[in-house]
Amino acid sequence: MISRRKFIQNSSLLGLSMTIRPDLSLFQSKDKILGHGDFRYKIDPKWGNLDPDKFPVVNCHEMVMDRKGRMILLTDEPKNNVIIYDQSGKLLETWTLGLQAAHGLTLVDEGDAEYLWISDNGGRVIKTTLKGTVVSELVDPRKEGIYESEMRWTPTETAVAPNGDLYVADGYGSQYFLHYDSDVNFIRKFGGPGSEDHQFSTAHGIAVDQRNGKSPTLICTSRGHNSFKRFSLNGEYMETIFLPGAFVCRPVIHGENLYAGVCWSRLRYLEQTPDSGFVTILNKDDKVISNPGGSEPEYRDGELQLMKQAEPVFKHCHDVCIDQDENIYVCQWNAGKTYPIKLTRV
Numbered sequence: 001m002i003s004r005r006k007f008i009q010n011s012s013l014l015g016l017s018m019t020i021r022p023d024l025s026l027f028q029s030k031d032k033i034l035g036h037g038d039f040r041y042k043i044d045p046k047w048g049n050l051d052p053d054k055f056p057v058v059n060c061h062e063m064v065m066d067r068k069g070r071m072i073l074l075t076d077e078p079k080n081n082v083i084i085y086d087q088s089g090k091l092l093e094t095w096t097l098g099l100q101a102a103h104g105l106t107l108v109d110e111g112d113a114e115y116l117w118i119s120d121n122g123g124r125v126i127k128t129t130l131k132g133t134v135v136s137e138l139v140d141p142r143k144e145g146i147y148e149s150e151m152r153w154t155p156t157e158t159a160v161a162p163n164g165d166l167y168v169a170d171g172y173g174s175q176y177f178l179h180y181d182s183d184v185n186f187i188r189k190f191g192g193p194g195s196e197d198h199q200f201s202t203a204h205g206i207a208v209d210q211r212n213g214k215s216p217t218l219i220c221t222s223r224g225h226n227s228f229k230r231f232s233l234n235g236e237y238m239e240t241i242f243l244p245g246a247f248v249c250r251p252v253i254h255g256e257n258l259y260a261g262v263c264w265s266r267l268r269y270l271e272q273t274p275d276s277g278f279v280t281i282l283n284k285d286d287k288v289i290s291n292p293g294g295s296e297p298e299y300r301d302g303e304l305q306l307m308k309q310a311e312p313v314f315k316h317c318h319d320v321c322i323d324q325d326e327n328i329y330v331c332q333w334n335a336g337k338t339y340p341i342k343l344t345r346v
Contacts, residue, residue, distance in 0.1 A: 034311060034343065036297065039281050039290035041328060041343035043313065047089040048073075048329075048339045055080055055094060060331040060340050062105040062250070063321035066114055066130060071321065071329060073340060074105035074118065081118070082132060087323060089342070095132035099124070104157035104169070104205070104250070105319075117158040117166070125155050125168055138168065141178060146186055157250050159206040161233055162216055169220070171204040177220060179235060190235030191220070198237035201225050205250020205260075211284055212256070219251040219258065228258075228286075241286045245307040246294075248280065254322035256284040261317030261330060262294065265308040276309040277317035279330060279343070292328070292343055293317075314341070 034041050048071075057075040064072050070092060071085040080094040081102045097118070104119030115135060118126045125138035138155075141147040156171030164182030175193040180186055191200045201224025209230070210216045217238065218231040228241040228251055245266045252259045258281070265276045278294030288297035288304060293313045298305040315335035320328050328343040 032311075032313075033346065034292035034313065035281075036290040039292070040346050041292050042346055044089075044342040044344055047342035048085055049089070050083070050091055050339060052337065055083060055091065057083070057337055057339060059318065059333045059335075060338070061103050061333065062319040063329050063331050063340060064105055064107040064116075065321055065323055066107060067109065069324065071323075071340075072105070072107070072116070072130070073331065074102050076100060076102045082116075097126065097128070097132065097134070104155070106158045106160065108160045110164075117160070119155040119157055119168070121154050121156065121172055123153050123155065125158060136184065138180075138184060141186075144186060146178065146189065147174065156203075157205045157221075159208050159218070161208055162210070165233070167206050167208075167218065169203050169206045171200075171202055171221070171223075175200045175203045177203060177206060177218075177231075177235070188235055190231065195225075197229070197240060198231075200229070204248075207251040207253055209251075209253055209258075211253060211258075219253075221248055221250055221260075223247050223249065223263065228260075241282070242304065243280065243288065243307065244304060246278075246280055249318050252320050252322065254326070257289075258282040258286065259320045259322060259328065261319050261332075262291075262307075263316045263318060263333065265294065266306070267308050273308070275312075275315045277314040277332070278307075278309050278311075279314075279317055279320055279328060280307070 056077050058077045062074045073083040078098045078100050081096040081099050083094050084092045099120045101121035103121050106117040108115050116128045127135040142149050152173040154173035157169040159167045166180040168178040170176050176189040176191045179188045200222040204223045205221040207219045208216050209219045220229045226243050226246050230238040246262045247264050248260045260280050262278045267273050279292040281290040283289045293311045295308050295310045316333045318333040319331040326345045330341045
């Protein structure tokens with residue numbers, strides 16, 4: 001078993017996979033069960049499928065569920081950045097901001113109403129109503145002196161703390177997390193590129209973790225390190241959750257568990273394996289308990305063993321959304337312009 005530190009020292013970022021066409025034959029077996037232990041699922045191959053001529057998608061990047069139980073999907077298709085479904089998969093409405101690189105979607109309930117924070121890889125972080133009206137927009141950190149002028153700014157995700165503070169992941173840019181107060185005044189940045197415990201390789205996602213009644217902390221993705229890293233709300237490093245073989249996207253907290261899409265995996269270390277995504281589920285102790293589409297999680301002497309795709313159902317799992325019945329909706333990047341896939345818990 002290779003150690004986490006040795007893996008980080010030897011790993012390098014992967015290139016993008018070639019565009020592929022959807023292979024719907026992978027989804028035809030309705031009786032096929034994915035997952036392990038108490039977290040097993042049936043595939044619903046028809047959920048959310050729309051007429052691609054009227055409602056095209058390029059990548060189904062992320063999805064959230066609002067207080068009405070509606071499923072809100074973010075795409076990078078500028079004709080319809082947002083597609084809203086009911087839970088049966090019926091289309092309710094669409095709207096767009098004309099973004100060609102919409103990537104991250106965060107729902108925040110402010111009491112009077114719910115709002116969306118949308119992160120666009122073109123360098124925009126925008127707050128909107130659920131109808132698509134822009135409420136506010138973050139200023140480019142290079143214009144405020146937060147970044148040097150030559151630094152890259154390619155935001156990928158946001159998270160909102162209980163006190164309203166905003167955290168922004170610059171996952172495709174300079175690898176920092178930027179912390180703002182509820183009035184969007186800059187407080188600090190933390191992270192940055194590198195192989196130290198507090199540093200990142202593809203700082204792709206972030207979520208606020210309040211499980212088990214504990215004080216809130218931040219779960220931050222370091223996808224190139226096959227890891228989630230826990231930080232305090234003040235940006236202090238606490239621990240690393242190493243997920244060998246799994247190039248995880250953003251963490252999604254639901255109940256006592258943490259869910260994530262795995263964009264791709266490795267059959268062995270330092271070998272690129274495209275089209276090899278799956279979903280991973282961690283319990284309240286941050287132990288992997290199920291990998292729908294992936295290999296069964298195995299621990300030896302307390303160390304998690306290499307994980308990889310086991311069923312060729314998914315291409316690149318980019319995000320998951322969990323409903324009130326603990327069904328999973330899987331959004332994919334680079335998957336032949338397919339719509340989300342619903343996994344019904346059994």
